[in-house]
Amino acid sequence: MPWLALELTVERADYVTVEAALETIGALSITLMDSADVPILEPGVGETPMWPTISFEALFDAHADPGDLLDRLLDEIPGLKPDQVRLRMVDDQDWERVWLDRFRPMCFGHKLWIVPTGYEVPAGAHTVLKLDPGLAFGTGTHPTTALCLTWLDSLDWSNESLLDYGSGSGVLAVAALLLGAQSATAVDNDPQALIASQSNAERNAVESRLIVQDIAGALPVFDRLVANILAGPLIDLAEKLMLALKPGGRFALSGILAEQSDWVQRAYLPFAYEITRIELDGWVRIDGTRR
Numbered sequence: 403m404p405w406l407a408l409e410l411t412v413e414r415a416d417y418v419t420v421e422a423a424l425e426t427i428g429a430l431s432i433t434l435m436d437s438a439d440v441p442i443l444e445p446g447v448g449e450t451p452m453w454p455t456i457s458f459e460a461l462f463d464a465h466a467d468p469g470d471l472l473d474r475l476l477d478e479i480p481g482l483k484p485d486q487v488r489l490r491m492v493d494d495q496d497w498e499r500v501w502l503d504r505f506r507p508m509c510f511g512h513k514l515w516i517v518p519t520g521y522e523v524p525a526g527a528h529t530v531l532k533l534d535p536g537l538a539f540g541t542g543t544h545p546t547t548a549l550c551l552t553w554l555d556s557l558d559w560s561n562e563s564l565l566d567y568g569s570g571s572g573v574l575a576v577a578a579l580l581l582g583a584q585s586a587t588a589v590d591n592d593p594q595a596l597i598a599s600q601s602n603a604e605r606n607a608v609e610s611r612l613i614v615q616d617i618a619g620a621l622p623v624f625d626r627l628v629a630n631i632l633a634g635p636l637i638d639l640a641e642k643l644m645l646a647l648k649p650g651g652r653f654a655l656s657g658i659l660a661e662q663s664d665w666v667q668r669a670y671l672p673f674a675y676e677i678t679r680i681e682l683d684g685w686v687r688i689d690g691t692r693r
Contacts, residue, residue, distance in 0.1 A: 405430070406462040408471060409488040417456045418684045422659055423478035426632060427471060429460035464491065510548060511555025514577060529555075529580050532605050533573060546656040549680060549687035550574050550630050553654040557626070559583040565624040565646055567639075568631035568657075572599025572612070578626075579608035587624070591617040621646040627653040633662035637669040644673035647692045656687040663688060 408429075412420050417434070424432050435457040462471060468489045476482055507517045513528035523530050554574060559582035566575035569588035572595070578586050588599040596614045603612040627647045629636060636643075636655050647653055653674070658666050663679055663686040670677065674690035681687075 404464045404491045404493055406464050406466050406468065406471075407490050407492045408460045408462065408475070409458065409490070410482070410486050411455055411457045414454055414456060417458075418659060420458060420479060422632070423475060424458065424460040425657075426478055426634075427474045428466070429462060431461045433459040433461075435459065461492070508548075510551035514551060514555040514581065516551075516573070529577075531573065531577050531580055533571070533576075533602060545682040545685040546630050546658075546687070547573065549656050549682055549685065550628050550654055551577055553687060553689065554578050554581060554628070557581075557652065562625040563587075565589065565621065565627045565643075567627065567629040567643060567646075568635075569599050569614075570595050570630070572602045572614075574628050574630065575599060575612060576602050576606050576608060578628075579603070579611050580606060583611070585611045585613070587613040587615055587621075589615050589617055589619070589621070623648050625651050627651065628655075629653075630656045632657045633659065633666050636666050640669040640673065644670070644692055649692050651692045652689070653692065654687055654689050656685065658686045658688065660684050660686050662686075 408424070410420070421432060421434075472484060472487055472489070475487065476484065507515060507521050507524055509515050509524075509527075514531065515524060515527040515529065516531045516533050517523055517527070518534050519532070551574065554577050559578055561584050562578075562582075564575060564578045564583050564586040566572065566578070566586060566588045569575055569590045572588045575586035575588040576599075588596065590596055590599070593616075596616070599612070599614050600609065603609040621642075623645075624647055627643060629639070629643060636658065643653070655666060655670070660681055663681075667677055667679070667688055670688070670690060673693055675693060677688060677690040679686055679688055
């Protein structure tokens with residue numbers, strides 16, 4: 403199956419802004435490359451690309467309108483010129499190989515491990531989530547996902563329910579279930595994400611405790627909430643998300659650039675207390691407790 407690839411090269415200082423813009427316009431995967439064409443799909447946990455210029459390749463559905471994608475990208479990145487962007491079709495095998503070359507067993511917090519196919523479970527690993535790259539975003543390699551996984555690992559999940567809003571691959575919901583959550587609900591507006599969430603739950607034998615739900619559905623009240631999306635939607639959804647969390651319930655928000663964190667925090671102040679911020683590679687996780 404072919405994919406529409408969007409390519410552009412930017413200065414190192416601009417890479418976080420460009421990555422966020424590509425996610426906003428719907429990129430299914432994002433690869434960062436140096437001048438020698440060595441991929442590092444996304445920065446690993448604690449890493450920052452060291453190349454002075456960075457080439458991006460973002461993959462979109464083959465049926466996406468190239469002109470529309472270009473217009474939206476230019477709107478997201480002031481100063482970007484159309485001649486800096488290249489659009490081409492690529493086949494699925496190239497994209498999958500780039501992912502698999504990058505993906506390795508990773509530990510988050512003290513006990514949570516993500517282990518892909520073909521790798522042995524590390525000695526002493528306490529909680530193991532089996533996960534391979536897929537179309538739905540979220541494998542743990544991106545700082546925002548890593549921040550959320552570390553938050554999940556830090557909590558006691560006995561008898562707790564979780565809302566994973568904007569679930570992508572379902573990695574956060576599945577991780578919570580493996581850590582002992584009583585139930586988790588994965589919510590997303592992308593049918594592919596819901597399929598991926600269900601598939602990953604089945605692979606990890608927690609499907610009986612996972613509910614997958616379209617974003618349009620009504621939400622009950624949950625003990626805890628995690629939303630790893632983007633700053634704009636997080637601000638717009640503040641009241642809706644907080645109404646889905648019980649008083650005293652803990653929450654974590656991510657997908658937030660450091661310079662956006664003040665705006666997001668202000669949106670949640672009427673609903674929450676004990677708000678803290680954790681930063682990793684220019685991305686922020688905001689934690690708090692529902693009033």
